[in-house]
Structures are given as C-alpha cells and as structure tokens.
Amino acid sequence: GAALGAGSLAFGLLAVRCLRRSAKACQVNPGIQKDCDKVVHSMETTDLGNKTAFCRCWRSQKFPMCDGTHNTYNQEYGDNVGPLIITQQSSS
Amino acid sequence: GAALGAGSLAFGLLAVRCLRRSAKACQVNPGIQKDCDKVVHSMETTDLGNKTAFCRCWRSQKFPMCDGTHNTYNQEYGDNVGPLIITQQSSS
Ligand code: FES
Ligand code: FES
Numbered sequence: 001g002a003a004l005g006a007g008s009l010a011f012g013l014l015a016v017r018c019l020r021r022s023a024k025a026c027q028v029n030p031g032i033q034k035d036c037d038k039v040v041h042s043m044e045t046t047d048l049g050n051k052t053a054f055c056r057c058w059r060s061q062k063f064p065m066c067d068g069t070h071n072t073y074n075q076e077y078g079d080n081v082g083p084l085i086i087t088q089q090s091s092s
Numbered sequence: 093g094a095a096l097g098a099g100s101l102a103f104g105l106l107a108v109r110c111l112r113r114s115a116k117a118c119q120v121n122p123g124i125q126k127d128c129d130k131v132v133h134s135m136e137t138t139d140l141g142n143k144t145a146f147c148r149c150w151r152s153q154k155f156p157m158c159d160g161t162h163n164t165y166n167q168e169y170g171d172n173v174g175p176l177i178i179t180q181q182s183s184s
Contacts, residue, residue, distance in 0.1 A: 005097040011104030026118045027171040028149055038166065040174035045137045046181070054176050056148050057120055064176060074130065079119040082132035084146050084156055086178060089138070 029058040050090055053083040121150040142182055145175040 041064040053066035066083035133156040145158035158175035
C-alpha cells in the first residue's frame with residue numbers, strides 16, 4: 001500500500017533524474033573545449049614525429065594526442081576504443 | 093491511491109531500464125568492431141592524400157575516416173566532437 005507507493009515514487013524520481021542525465025552523460029566528449037561548437041584539430045605532417053598517437057576517446061590530458069587514458073576508460077565503461085596512429089618515414 | 097501507485101511503478105520500471113542501459117549507451121563507440129578488444133588504426137602518411145579527415149565520433153560509415161556524421165550525432169546528443177584533419181604537402 002503506502003510503502004509500495006513510496007518505494008515506487010522514489011524509483012520514479014530516480015527515473016526522471018536518470019533520463020535527464022542520460023543525454024549529457026552519453027556524450028562522446030565529456031569535457032574537452034565544451035565552449036567550442038565543434039572541436040576540430042588540423043595538423044601538418046611536418047609537425048609530427050615518426051609515430052604519433054591521436055586520442056579518439058576524448059579523455060586524454062594531452063588531447064589531441066593519446067596519453068593512454070583510453071585503457072582506464074575502456075575498463076570502466078566496457079568499451080573498446082583506441083588511438084589513431086600516424087607514422088611517417090624519418091625526414092633525415 | 094491505486095492510480096498513483098501504478099504510475100509510480102511504471103516510472104520505477106523505467107528507472108531500472110534506464111539505469112541498466114546507461115552503462116552500455118554511454119560508450120564512446122556504439123558499434124565499430126565490437127568483437128575487437130581495442131580498436132587501433134595505424135596509418136602511414138604515404139597512404140594519405142593532401143588532406144585527410146579522421147573520425148573521432150565513432151559514427152562514420154567510412155571509419156577510420158570522417159564522413160560528416162559527427163554533425164548528426166552532435167545535434168542529437170548536444171555534443172561538440174569533430175574530426176582530426178591531417179594535411180601534407182603534395183609529394184609531386
Ligand atoms: S587517451 Fe584517448 S585514445 Fe588514447
Ligand atoms: S564522422 Fe566522426 S568525426 Fe566526422
């Protein structure tokens with residue numbers, strides 16, 4: 001009766017909070033340049049070393065470079081994302 | 093009374109479903125090579141054109157290349173992700 005109603009109401013409030021948060025929580029990018037409409041990076045190959053790893057998990061402290069944080073993120077979310085690696089011959 | 097209880101119960105079921113789904117729904121990568129432990133791409137600059145856009149939203153049909161789908165995704169999720177663009181001098 002009353003107990004069931006109260007319990008269900010609590011669940012209901014949880015549902016509303018969950019639904020409200022889910023849109024934002026499900027963003028690919030949780031925190032990088034959120035004041036910017038679209039985060040695009042443009043790089044010249046002449047500015048890159050022989051091997052450069054670029055972040056695709058949006059959690060790197062060195063974004064747009066990968067710093068390995070994808071491993072922690074993957075473990076926490078059961079995901080399988082990894083970097084894009086660009087290699088080039090030494091110009092020497 | 094009964095109506096309130098039923099309504100709250102419905103909300104409660106919604107909450108459970110929402111919480112169950114949220115972990116998976118919040119993955120950065122919803123569908124690319126999910127059979128793979130970690131999706132890493134390695135590219136040689138010699139295989140790239142003068143300007144190549146790489147996807148960082150994990151929604152491109154041409155992954156690892158960007159096909160513009162980030163715009164649809166950003167609009168739907170209120171997010172602000174965009175590609176990594178690699179440019180290089182023409183080798184000619
Ligand atoms: S830290 Fe983001 S892909 Fe490696
Ligand atoms: S389609 Fe994914 S970043 Fe453009």
